Structure formats: C-alpha cells, structure tokens
Amino acid sequence: MTVSPTPSAVLQCNGVERRFGGLVAVTDVDLRIDRGEIFGLVGPNGSGKTTLVNAITGFYPPQKGRIFLDGEDITGMKPHLVARRQVARTFQNLALFNGMSVLDNILLGRHVHLQPSISKTVLYWWLGQPQEIEHRRVCEEIIEFLQLQGVRDEPVESLSIGLKKRVELARALVAEPTFLILDEPMAGMNQEEKEYMARFVLDARDERGITVLLIEHHMDVVTGICDRIMALNYGEVIGTGLPRDVVANPRVIEAYLGKGHQHAA
Ligand SMILES: Nc1ncnc2c1ncn2[C@@H]1O[C@H](COP(=O)(O)OP(=O)(O)OP(=O)(O)O)[C@@H](O)[C@H]1O
Numbered sequence: 148m149t150v151s152p153t154p155s156a157v158l159q160c161n162g163v164e165r166r167f168g169g170l171v172a173v174t175d176v177d178l179r180i181d182r183g184e185i186f187g188l189v190g191p192n193g194s195g196k197t198t199l200v201n202a203i204t205g206f207y208p209p210q211k212g213r214i215f216l217d218g219e220d221i222t223g224m225k226p227h228l229v230a231r232r233q234v235a236r237t238f239q240n241l242a243l244f245n246g247m248s249v250l251d252n253i254l255l256g257r258h259v260h261l262q263p264s265i266s267k268t269v270l271y272w273w274l275g276q277p278q279e280i281e282h283r284r285v286c287e288e289i290i291e292f293l294q295l296q297g298v299r300d301e302p303v304e305s306l307s308i309g310l311k312k313r314v315e316l317a318r319a320l321v322a323e324p325t326f327l328i329l330d331e332p333m334a335g336m337n338q339e340e341k342e343y344m345a346r347f348v349l350d351a352r353d354e355r356g357i358t359v360l361l362i363e364h365h366m367d368v369v370t371g372i373c374d375r376i377m378a379l380n381y382g383e384v385i386g387t388g389l390p391r392d393v394v395a396n397p398r399v400i401e402a403y404l405g406k407g408h409q410h411a412a
Contacts, residue, residue, distance in 0.1 A: 155181050156215065157326050157358045158203065163212035165195075165202050172198040173382040176212070185352055185359045187373035187390065189366070191403050195382040196362045197239060200328055203360075204236055205229045216326070235324035237315045239331045239362075245304040249295060249314050250286065252303050256318035257282040282321075289320045292354075293347055309340030316347060320355075327351065328360045333368060341365060345372050366404070370394060378403060 153159055160178040164171065173195035180186045188196050201207040203214055208223040215221065216232055235256070243252050290299055293313050298306060303314060312332055319327060329348065333341045345368050351357045363369050369376060370390040378386040378393055380402040386393040393399055 153179055157182050157184075157217060158360070159215040160199075160203070161213045161215075163199065163202055163209045163214060165198050165207055165209045171382050173202065173209075173379070174211075176379075176382075176384055178377060178384075178387075180358060180360060182358055183352060183356065184374045185348065185361060185372055187369040187376035188360060188362045188379070189364070189369055189376055189393075189403065190379035190385075194379040194402075196379060197330060198382075199379070200236065200330060200360070200362065203229075204234065204328065230322070233323065233325040234328070235319040235322040235326075236328035237312075237319050237330060237332055239334070241308075241311050241315065243303045243311055243314060243318075245302070247303060248300050249303055249306070250290070250299045252314055253286050253290065253295075253317045253321055254282060256321040257285065285321050285323065286317075289317050292320070292350070293317050307340075308335045309337070309343070312336065312340075312344065313347070316344070316351075320351065320357075324357060326358045326360070328362075330362045331364065332361070333363055333365050341368060348372060366394065 156179045158178065158180040160176050163176040164174045166172060176199060188199065190196055198207060202209045205221070205224050205226040205228070213220060213222045216229070216234065219232070221229055221232070244255070290296055293316060295313060295317060298310060303311065306314065316329070316332060332348070333344050336344065348359060348361065349372055352359055361369070361373060373390055375388060376390050376393050377384060378396070378399045380398070385398040385402055386396040394404060
C-alpha cells in the first residue's frame with residue numbers, strides 16, 4: 148500500500164517497526180506531529196521511546212514502515228542528513244565534553260552549519276571569519292535565551308545536572324532546528340530545575356517556532372506543557388491524544404501510571 152504524508156505534519160510515521168534480533172522494540176507505530184506542537188512520548192522503561200527516536204533520526208532505521216519529515220520520505224536516511232534537515236536532538240544520557248567550557252560545548256552544536264573548505268581555511272580572514280562571527284552570534288543569542296551568561300566560561304563538568312541539561316539544550320538550539328527531539332531533558336532534576344526547563348521548552352516553541360517531540364517520565368511536566376501525547380508499552384502504541392484523555396486511558400493506567408511504576412511521578 149502506498150502511504151502519503153499529511154500536508155500539515157512536520158513528522159509522520161506510518162507502521163514503523165524496529166527489531167533487534169528477535170526483540171521487537173517498536174511495532175506498528177503511527178504518529179503525526181503538527182507544526183508548532185509540543186508532543187509528548189511516554190511509557191515504561193524499555194517500551195521503545197528511544198528506539199522510535201533513533202528510527203526517526205536515522206541511527207537505527209526501521210525494518211518496516213515509512214517516516215516523513217515535512218512531507219519528505221526520510222526512512223533510512225543517514226543521521227547527518229536528517230540533522231541537515233533542521234532536526235536537532237538531545238540524548239538521554241548527558242553527552243557533554245568535560246574539560247571544555249560551556250561556550251565551547253555549545254559551539255559544537257553549530258557543526259551542521261560548518262562548510263569546511265581549503266580556500267576558506269587558507270583565506271580565513273576574508274572567507275572564514277564572517278562564518279565564525281555568525282556561529283558566535285547565534286551561540287551568544289542562545290546563551291542569553293537560556294540564561295547561561297553567568298556560566299558561559301565555566302568548565303562544563305563543574306555545573307549542576309540542571310545546568311548541564313540546559314547546556315545540552317543550548318547545543319541543540321544553536322543548530323537552529325525547526326524540529327527538536329528531547330530525550331528526558333528533566334531526568335535527575337529537582338522541582339525548580341524542572342520548572343525552568345519546562346519554561347524554556349515552551350519558549351522555544353512560542354518564541355522560536357520550534358516543533359518539539361518530548362520524551363519525559365515526569366507526568367506533571369508532560370501533562371502541563373504537551374499539546375498531545377502518545378503512550379507506548381512493549382513497543383506498541385496504547386494511547387494517543389490530549390494529555391487528559393491519555394492519562395485517563397485504562398490501558399495507560401495499567402501499563403504506566405498504576406501503583407509500582409517507578410517513573411510515573
Ligand atoms: N541497540 C540495541 N540493541 C538491542 N536491544 C536494544 C537496543 N536498543 C534498545 N534495545 C531494546 O529495545 C527495547 C526498547 O528500548 P528503548 O531504549 O527504546 O526503551 P525506552 O522506552 O526508551 O526506555 P527508557 O525509558 O528506559 O529509556 C528494550 O527492550 C531495549 O533493551
């Protein structure tokens with residue numbers, strides 16, 4: 148059967164499946180995220196959230212189904228080519244470079260905009276310098292946006308977890324994405340840090356027009372800032388819709404929100 152993308156969708160997945168050997172990590176996932184949405188992806192540990200993101204971003208291409216970005220079929224596309232289509236992501240585990248300053252870590256996020264060439268290197272002052280000035284301008288703008296001015300020159304390893312996660316968000320934002328994927332950006336944070344991060348995610352959408360896919364276990368945040376959410380369990384979709392409807396869905400309550408499920412705070 149031929150599947151075609153919905154025009155308003157930034158991201159669309161049709162029947163996506165990814166297996167690892169005999170393990171079906173995600174199966175039959177249909178997903179549509181519209182422009183300007185903050186879309187939450189929830190589910191117990193091991194339910195397939197990161198695998199779905201890895202399928203979208205090209206790290207683990209799906210074995211079945213199609214993935215469309217802005218109407219273009221990106222199924223199986225290499226990660227660097229997906230990144231060039233203005234998709235940025237943060238990772239579940241912190242991926243910052245210790246020994247480097249906050250500013251230098253953030254500057255690394257500009258790599259998708261680097262256009263290295265021998266002529267630009269040789270003729271740096273004429274050709275390369277304007278590019279570098281632009282990279283620094285964007286970084287300074289994002290540092291101000293995320294209120295990181297006070298720590299911009301600090302070594303990244305000296306920061307609290309809340310600030311480290313904010314540096315990761317900054318590194319993703321300097322790539323100037325139109326679609327941002329955040330994998331547990333609030334993990335390990337205290338209440339105040341969570342509230343700051345939630346505010347920054349809302350501002351990224353409201354002020355910068357970025358569409359967001361948010362994986363998060365903190366259900367207070369998910370229900371507070373997401374327009375719609377999807378719940379996975381054992382790789383299958385068990386509910387999609389408005390947050391209030393999905394959290395009231397008996398399958399979701401049983402799989403994820405009921406007693407004894409450690410992460411559904
Ligand atoms: N590279 C891999 N090789 C083998 N199995 C994998 C791989 N990546 C994920 N899996 C398996 O796929 C299933 C889904 O894992 P995944 O990390 O996507 O879940 P998750 O919902 O993101 O979990 P968590 O909330 O703990 O991050 C798990 O059973 C996991 O062990």
